[in-house]
Amino acid sequence: MNVDGKHYRTIWLKETDDRVVQIIDQRPLPHQFIIEDLTTVTEVARAIKEMHIRGAGLVGATAGYGMYIAALHAPRNSVATFNAQLAEDAKILMATRPTAVNLEWAVKRQLAAMAEVANLTEKIQIAKTTAQAIADEDAEFCRRIGEHGVSLIEQISQRKPGQTINILTHCNAGWLAFVDYGTATAPVYAAHDKGIPVHVWVDETRPRNQGARLTAWELGQHGVPHTVIADNVGGHLMQHGQVDLVITGTDRTLYTGDVANKIGTYLKALAAKDNDVPFYVGLPSSTFDWEKRDGVAEIPIEQRDATEVKYIAGAHEGGTKTVLLTPENSPAANYAFDVTPARLVTALITERGICEASEDGILGLYPEKR
Amino acid sequence: MNVDGKHYRTIWLKETDDRVVQIIDQRPLPHQFIIEDLTTVTEVARAIKEMHIRGAGLVGATAGYGMYIAALHAPRNSVATFNAQLAEDAKILMATRPTAVNLEWAVKRQLAAMAEVANLTEKIQIAKTTAQAIADEDAEFCRRIGEHGVSLIEQISQRKPGQTINILTHCNAGWLAFVDYGTATAPVYAAHDKGIPVHVWVDETRPRNQGARLTAWELGQHGVPHTVIADNVGGHLMQHGQVDLVITGTDRTLYTGDVANKIGTYLKALAAKDNDVPFYVGLPSSTFDWEKRDGVAEIPIEQRDATEVKYIAGAHEGGTKTVLLTPENSPAANYAFDVTPARLVTALITERGICEASEDGILGLYPEKR
Numbered sequence: 001m002n003v004d005g006k007h008y009r010t011i012w013l014k015e016t017d018d019r020v021v022q023i024i025d026q027r028p029l030p031h032q033f034i035i036e037d038l039t040t041v042t043e044v045a046r047a048i049k050e051m052h053i054r055g056a057g058l059v060g061a062t063a064g065y066g067m068y069i070a071a072l073h074a075p076r077n078s079v080a081t082f083n084a085q086l087a088e089d090a091k092i093l094m095a096t097r098p099t100a101v102n103l104e105w106a107v108k109r110q111l112a113a114m115a116e117v118a119n120l121t122e123k124i125q126i127a128k129t130t131a132q133a134i135a136d137e138d139a140e141f142c143r144r145i146g147e148h149g150v151s152l153i154e155q156i157s158q159r160k161p162g163q164t165i166n167i168l169t170h171c172n173a174g175w176l177a178f179v180d181y182g183t184a185t186a187p188v189y190a191a192h193d194k195g196i197p198v199h200v201w202v203d204e205t206r207p208r209n210q211g212a213r214l215t216a217w218e219l220g221q222h223g224v225p226h227t228v229i230a231d232n233v234g235g236h237l238m239q240h241g242q243v244d245l246v247i248t249g250t251d252r253t254l255y256t257g258d259v260a261n262k263i264g265t266y267l268k269a270l271a272a273k274d275n276d277v278p279f280y281v282g283l284p285s286s287t288f289d290w291e292k293r294d295g296v297a298e299i300p301i302e303q304r305d306a307t308e309v310k311y312i313a314g315a316h317e318g319g320t321k322t323v324l325l326t327p328e329n330s331p332a333a334n335y336a337f338d339v340t341p342a343r344l345v346t347a348l349i350t351e352r353g354i355c356e357a358s359e360d361g362i363l364g365l366y367p368e369k370r
Numbered sequence: 371m372n373v374d375g376k377h378y379r380t381i382w383l384k385e386t387d388d389r390v391v392q393i394i395d396q397r398p399l400p401h402q403f404i405i406e407d408l409t410t411v412t413e414v415a416r417a418i419k420e421m422h423i424r425g426a427g428l429v430g431a432t433a434g435y436g437m438y439i440a441a442l443h444a445p446r447n448s449v450a451t452f453n454a455q456l457a458e459d460a461k462i463l464m465a466t467r468p469t470a471v472n473l474e475w476a477v478k479r480q481l482a483a484m485a486e487v488a489n490l491t492e493k494i495q496i497a498k499t500t501a502q503a504i505a506d507e508d509a510e511f512c513r514r515i516g517e518h519g520v521s522l523i524e525q526i527s528q529r530k531p532g533q534t535i536n537i538l539t540h541c542n543a544g545w546l547a548f549v550d551y552g553t554a555t556a557p558v559y560a561a562h563d564k565g566i567p568v569h570v571w572v573d574e575t576r577p578r579n580q581g582a583r584l585t586a587w588e589l590g591q592h593g594v595p596h597t598v599i600a601d602n603v604g605g606h607l608m609q610h611g612q613v614d615l616v617i618t619g620t621d622r623t624l625y626t627g628d629v630a631n632k633i634g635t636y637l638k639a640l641a642a643k644d645n646d647v648p649f650y651v652g653l654p655s656s657t658f659d660w661e662k663r664d665g666v667a668e669i670p671i672e673q674r675d676a677t678e679v680k681y682i683a684g685a686h687e688g689g690t691k692t693v694l695l696t697p698e699n700s701p702a703a704n705y706a707f708d709v710t711p712a713r714l715v716t717a718l719i720t721e722r723g724i725c726e727a728s729e730d731g732i733l734g735l736y737p738e739k740r
Contacts, residue, residue, distance in 0.1 A: 202700075220700055227701045228700050267604070267637040323682070326574075331597045
């Protein structure tokens with residue numbers, strides 16, 4: 001999407017040197033926009049591990065480009081030593097975020113693609129086209145989520161012509177988490193680009209504030225009207241008719257329709273239900289879990305460090321300062337995700353279309369999983 | 371309650387000089403504990419207006435002591451000039467927080483009490499005893515809320531003997547908001563002091579973080595086990611049986627049972643309902659609204675400055691720093707309260723006892739309002 005009026009993806013090959021991968025370093029956002037060059041596997045691994053980039057789709061795409069860089073730099077004296085180096089680099093990349101499913105998938109796809117050809121120059125070439133394909137597919141899946149999801153916004157818009165459609169979102173399932181468009185935000189960008197007046201209520205999303213930092217920034221850069229709110233506010237807005245629909249992303253969606261997403265999503269889904277506001281979840285099918293049935297009982301919820309609750313960083317006099325919010329000795333707990341039961345989800349928006357958040361609905365769109 | 375092992379109220383007359391009112395300056399909490407002397411009406415007015423103290427009960431008590439200080443310093447050449455000065459000081463005090471009901475009530479109670487006697491020395495004496503009485507009554511009402519409310523904790527404790535009872539609270543309806551005990555926290559302190567093992571989940575309560583700053587501090591100082599959590603977390607905890615009951619305070623309670631409290635309370639009430647967790651509200655009867663019937667439709671919700679959402683202050687290297695959390699140009703909205711409909715409230719805990727959050731329940735305890 002746009003930054004300062006120019007179209008960007010979150011990752012790309014440098015225009016003047018296709019041996020260099022460029023990313024938007026997301027850590028200084030929203031206060032500084034910095035493009036970072038990645039030229040070695042070590043740099044790619046650090047960018048993933050230290051979260052210069054984050055988000056399921058983008059982590060996968062970055063790993064894909066990482067394997068292309070690995071191929072560029074692997075020794076060319078023999079196929080065996082080339083492959084040995086690739087195997088080592090694959091391990092390094094896969095160890096950066098061990099729970100990221102897309103990461104392992106992208107690395108293995110690259111290894112399989114390169115194994116298809118014998119010649120080293122061809123291996124490098126195929127690594128490049130595969131990296132591009134992984135990124136293109138991610139963007140295309142998100143674009144389709146936008147295409148399907150915008151119909152929901154159009155329907156509401158037809159009922160209140162000319163009026164602004166208010167959409168609430170939680171966390172960042174925006175283009176910064178993918179290669180382009182995002183999932184939750186894809187229908188919003190599509191509506192905005194079609195000229196439908198939309199406005200987004202951006203949950204700040206404590207404790208890591210992905211909403212206040214990233215979603216607000218990307219919407220602002222693309223020119224989408226939005227307002228940042230504390231996570232406490234959404235229920236009040238829904239009680240007063242100020243939310244037409246909710247769209248969130250998801251970290252894992254069970255084939256029964258239960259949705260694990262950023263902590264706090266469940267509370268917004270409860271408020272949506274209580275006020276007859278439709279609650280949608282945007283996702284590429286790669287986030288489906290085809291094994292588990294009961295989200296609350298079966299999905300393990302990551303607990304992160306308490307310092308993320310007790311301290312917060314922000315801009316201060318041109319730099320960044322981290323301040324303590326609580327009594328120094330008070331303990332804090334930091335659950336990263338919660339589960340929204342399928343009964344609270346109006347529908348899922350996938351790259352194949354919109355379906356009910358139920359076993360029947362999901363398997364109807366993905367019959368090959370029956 | 372206790373601070374560093376010593377019992378404090380939030381306001382008192384200085385032990386060595388009863389012409390001086392002392393308060394705990396709540397602004398530097400939880401990072402610094404500072405006792406402030408108030409010796410003039412100007413100082414009292416500033417302490418209320420600039421929120422050195424806050425909370426319905428404490429604002430009322432401070433205004434009561436403010437009128438005592440006014441009486442001490444009013445000219446004694448004639449009753450007329452004495453009264454004229456008092457009337458002026460009353461106006462100054464009432465203008466500090468125009469929407470605080472207890473403030474006006476305390477000032478008028480002082481004026482009426484002083485009007486009962488003719489002699490200036492007696493007027494000053496009665497102003498002193500009335501100020502003390504207002505503070506004592508506030509503490510006593512909160513103590514009784516604790517006495518009634520602790521029975522609810524005891525009942526749960528009997529079902530799981532020896533096990534810790536987990537209580538979730540939102541914002542600060544603690545002793546710092548009153549003269550002592552608090553409302554939501556009164557049953558917690560009572561249970562803790564009786565030796566029932568309790569643990570409090572403290573919602574940080576964005577954007578002003580009264581939970582993370584004040585509730586965590588006061589619980590910690592009194593030795594009550596507690597854990598600070600982001601406002602997003604309560605629903606997840608309830609889904610996993612980690613909350614036995616919720617107790618919050620209230621800023622205004624309709625006689626129909628609808629509760630206006632700090633923004634985000636409604637979301638926790640929804641989660642409590644969804645998980646069969648009892649949701650209680652502690653209140654002195656002074657917060658009842660005997661006129662309005664429908665909270666969502668009729669209670670006006672204050673909107674505060676967007677800077678409270680976009681910026682946050684915290685401790686940094688021995689001082690306090692304020693940092694920017696959002697893109698500088700992103701708008702933010704800051705609704706201060708929301709309304710929890712009576713249907714989500716299990717019961718109210720008042721100084722007279724526990725009642726259903728309904729017209730019948732409330733008028734049953736307060737039959738004089740029928």
